[in-house]
Amino acid sequence: MTCTPVPTVIMSKMHAVLIKDGQGPIENLYIGETDKPVPTKGQVLVKIVAFGINSMDHYQRQGASYILGVEFSGRGVTRWAVGDEVFGLVGGGAYAEFVNCDEGLLLKKPGHLSWVEAASIPENYITAYQALVKYGEVKKGDHVLVHAGASGVGIAAIQMARALGATTVTATASTTAKLDWLRSIPNGATHTVNYKTEDFAAEGVDVVIDFVGQSHWAKNVESLAIDGRMTILATLSGSEVPAVNLGPILYKRLRIQGSTLRSRSLQYQTELISSLNFRDIIDKVTGANGGGPMRTYIHKVSTFFCSSHPVRHGRTTPQVYPWAEIQSAHHEMADNKNSGKIVVEVQ
Numbered sequence: 001m002t003c004t005p006v007p008t009v010i011m012s013k014m015h016a017v018l019i020k021d022g023q024g025p026i027e028n029l030y031i032g033e034t035d036k037p038v039p040t041k042g043q044v045l046v047k048i049v050a051f052g053i054n055s056m057d058h059y060q061r062q063g064a065s066y067i068l069g070v071e072f073s074g075r076g077v078t079r080w081a082v083g084d085e086v087f088g089l090v091g092g093g094a095y096a097e098f099v100n101c102d103e104g105l106l107l108k109k110p111g112h113l114s115w116v117e118a119a120s121i122p123e124n125y126i127t128a129y130q131a132l133v134k135y136g137e138v139k140k141g142d143h144v145l146v147h148a149g150a151s152g153v154g155i156a157a158i159q160m161a162r163a164l165g166a167t168t169v170t171a172t173a174s175t176t177a178k179l180d181w182l183r184s185i186p187n188g189a190t191h192t193v194n195y196k197t198e199d200f201a202a203e204g205v206d207v208v209i210d211f212v213g214q215s216h217w218a219k220n221v222e223s224l225a226i227d228g229r230m231t232i233l234a235t236l237s238g239s240e241v242p243a244v245n246l247g248p249i250l251y252k253r254l255r256i257q258g259s260t261l262r263s264r265s266l267q268y269q270t271e272l273i274s275s276l277n278f279r280d281i282i283d284k285v286t287g288a289n290g291g292g293p294m295r296t297y298i299h300k301v302s303t304f305f306c307s308s309h310p311v312r313h314g315r316t317t318p319q320v321y322p323w324a325e326i327q328s329a330h331h332e333m334a335d336n337k338n339s340g341k342i343v344v345e346v347q
């Protein structure tokens with residue numbers, strides 16, 4: 001009798017940002033070794049160059065037992081043509097050397113975008129498009145109010161509204177520096193309000209993009225014009241409003257719409273991303289100095305982190321976090337310090 005050896009399946013390994021104990025505070029993030037994903041039918045394996053950091057990652061880190069990260073740029077290594085430069089959206093797993101991405105959620109990276117710029121775009125621009133165009137039905141001549149103006153999604157929404165012909169775009173944020181910057185960028189805010197010290201309510205706004213919820217609810221409703229639309233993307237100040245006056249919603253014929261992205265079906269997300277309307281918008285996004293009507297702004301690493309990490313000197317993209325500093329990147333986001341998108345490079 002001869003014995004046939006059982007073939008051993010050796011799973012390839014990769015590095016990724018993992019979470020000690022599966023979940024927890026920022027200090028639990030570390031780079032470790034894990035299984036490299038294996039693409040299934042309809043998926044593309046992508047070698048990641050850079051990934052974007054999102055507010056959602058912060059919450060997921062505290063309750064997740066998987067690899068964080070919902071957007072990236074990199075090279076396709078299966079399907080498409082091997083080596084194609086791509087960027088896209090995933091349900092998770094982008095804080096890694098490799099990720100599987102559904103073909104429909106992948107976009108070809110245009111030559112005018114760097115890897116870092118490309119990684120900063122998917123979540124912000126798809127979310128802003130959905131909120132402002134699909135649900136908000138923004139049109140030429142509209143007056144628009146965008147809260148959390150200096151957030152990644154906020155900046156995308158401000159520029160998109162201007163590019164689509166809004167007459168005014170009022171943005172709110174918490175600091176003078178953020179507000180000054182929002183007015184200074186091309187197609188930036190026409191008006192700004194510090195929501196901590198000023199009253200943003202001004203009647204006659206056609207579209208409100210809200211991330212704040214509870215503390216802004218009454219003023220948002222007050223601000224909306226007849227037939228106004230509000231898209232709610234988050235409830236950063238809380239989700240319960242003690243008293244709601246339905247009167248203005250009725251007599252102003254307001255439409256109030258909640259919007260989520262990652263919980264939507266693959267088919268929905270694929271159709272959204274492949275729609276001609278969206279493609280037309282995304283094709284117009286350039287880097288900060290690229291001259292486009294909409295630009296992606298990468299949050300600069302603060303001086304504190306630069307001086308404490310001299311290794312960064314001499315890097316080609318000095319404003320971006322190397323992934324060894326993933327904890328610093330999460331701290332910057334948790335402290336609401338960013339003006340623009342926080343992007344991390346995989347090295």
Ligand SMILES: NC(=O)c1ccc[n+]([C@@H]2O[C@H](COP(=O)([O-])OP(=O)(O)OC[C@H]3O[C@@H](n4cnc5c(N)ncnc54)[C@H](OP(=O)(O)O)[C@@H]3O)[C@@H](O)[C@H]2O)c1
Binds near residue numbers: 233337
């Ligand atoms: N529903 C969806 O489809 C969807 C998709 C993507 C993101 N989101 C949500 O959209 C929000 C923005 O995401 P992002 O990644 O662009 O965020 P981000 O760049 O990290 O910026 C978030 C900003 O929100 C502002 N903020 C925080 N708490 C606030 C409060 N209580 N009141 C008013 N403003 C507050 C802060 O700016 P200030 O200093 O100006 O206060 C903060 O910098 C997040 O809440 C995220 O979860 C929703």
